[in-house]
Amino acid sequence: MSDVANVEPGEAVSVAQIVFGPDGLVPAIVVDEDDRVLMLAYMDAEALRRTQAEGRTWFYSRSRRSYWAKGETSGAIQEVLSITADCDGDALLVRVRQHGIGACHTGAWSCFMHPLSEHQ
Secondary structure, X not given: OOHXXXXXXXXXXXXXXXXXXXOOOEEEEXXXXXXXXXXXXXXXXXXXXXXXXXXXXXXXXXXXXXXXXXXXXXXXXXXXXXXXXXOOOOOEXXXXXXXXXOOOOOOOOXXXXXXXXXXX
């Protein structure tokens, strides 16, 4: 059980209390001001530190094994409004003000755009 499980609802937690996986990463669900889910990405402690310090989202790319700032090339930056840990401290909810065309590299507002078929 993580330290976060013993924290009262609404009480702040530290980065040290976040439960990073064996790969050193924690999933970060990004939502906009209207609670629309924009994307899912991963942060390690350094990406989380950069995000907090700069007020814009930084992630760790598992495929490229490098850091990336959202909007670095597209200009579609994410201004961080808040970061909240879940009840177990093993996932983050990052509320942002999305600037530019949207969160998805395809140009869509959200990366979640494909309904799952009822058929296999």
